[in-house]
Amino acid sequence: MSARARLTPQMQDYEAKFTDGGDVRWLPYLMYFHPAGHRSTTVNTDSVGFRYATTADGRPVSVADHDGIDSVRLLAGSSTVFGIGAAGDDWTLPSRLTAHDPRPEPWLNFGGRSFNSTQELLLLTLYRHLLPKVEEIVLFSGFNNLGLARQPQSRRGDHGAFFNAGQFFDALPAEVADSPSMFQRLRGIGPSRPAQDEPVPSMEEQLDYATDLTLRHLRQWQTVAKDLGAKLTYVLQPLAGWVRPTGSPEEEEIFAELDAIGGFTATYGDILRTEVNLDYAARIETGAKEMGVGFVNLSPVLADAITDDQWLFVDRIHFNDEGHDFVARKLLQLL
Template identity: 45%
Template structure:
């Protein structure tokens, strides 16, 4: 509950999605875990009603015969991996058993165990590095499903940073600020006289070009498929199949949210410290942008023989206006995960 200087106010999120409190504790920036190469990863050995992680930070998956993760309760294999950001992690699910990997393992594609390879904020670079860093802990893998796409598109807005051909990542502004402080610390004083033959010049400030949906889509697809090629090389060593699923976004799925979603979305915009959804993600949130992005990814995947699923169009065709799918515009309710697990298994012919 919150107080605004008067009567106690109960937020809709406290009533409709009380599990959010566990996720906010899990994502506490003060306690964020920083790792070499990855920048950051999930908090290890986190315990709560909604979310639990192993000794390395991987979330537990549940199946018919128990549970498993990359670092604890290891399996002999073969196993399947669901790879991605916070949607794969299961932000918003009421328990570990309600996440997308768990619903696949328990009900919709139970012939192999599914391991959760998800982390909030990750882009395709970090997804790939995570696999390379922890591959030695895995049993044989026969299926790798990349459930991703949104973070690469969002980060394509940061086209003014010195990225040297690499994609931006969440919180990278903080990284560059600290690196600039380090440069100043190691700056060496100039020895001897300094001669000038004219007035001191002041460099013109560089104004970043405003990205358009088209340029953002082009950049995101290029980065995504570059890393997809690396996944194919690594998966080829064990003949694992690699598939790509474009994760759904509420505004890409349907024009109007369900009643519960509207309450939660409006509340998010009202109380967010970082601005409204439109202010933060307006360039990427339209249905037109989502459709264009899906089409570009589908073409890129087809050229590589990679199965592709646009979960946005699949969800839109499978649900009604009353179905409550999202706890916020990018994360799913238990019912949303259940429906997606069924659609994903059907789309990729998983048993």
């Protein structure tokens, strides 16, 4: 049995429906989103695809299913917010925030798996009408913009490269996909496969681009938050390599297996360095402060609090149940 199957059996449920090879719904404007109305012991989604969180009294609640709840807090972002790695909906970050937050409003799960900051913002634009009063928004994000910034300019367009590009363009009708346009240039090229005729941008260029895109969209989040009367905080999500150079024994066993299968370190190893985290965080923090938006770089916070044998990650981006609970507790101390 593999290390992942033995240590994180819940990941099989995610891989069946919530990975690139799973049940991707192609949607106008948003590109793709989660299966709607999905039911399993691991993950459940509402009528439009948002994952359920759990209220303090154990009731499932979501963006499209919150009857009787007048006001909420919103945790937005990508797959870490969605909760890849959690054994159930009640172990995701929004659920753990609610479990430990003395304030009465539950936290809703507003995460979109594999989303960049453009898609995170579009998700808010398209589904804001479903929300009750929002007291607070925490945008828990950052890695995907930086990971996708290694794509050459021709792959980014005006609003950033996106994951699942190969699948999307394969799904287009042949007459569209074969037209002499950016569709043709992008067809079949995924996020970690740059064009052969264009060099991978330097880390400095990647940081510049990811920061600019992040702050451009953060300003729009700020505009919406002000309109909602909600407090806004940007949290730069932690990565395993940003928290500590060597993980727990369980993490190291899983990481080695994942590297052998998919080569995460070969593709993103330069991003996993601590100095990249600190540089990226400083850039975003400067821009956020100029806007009057709160900022948290969570990786150093976890680094100071974690023990050497504490197992938090199921891969270099996502948490297990203990990790979700630990991160939620630490985050609440900073908001």
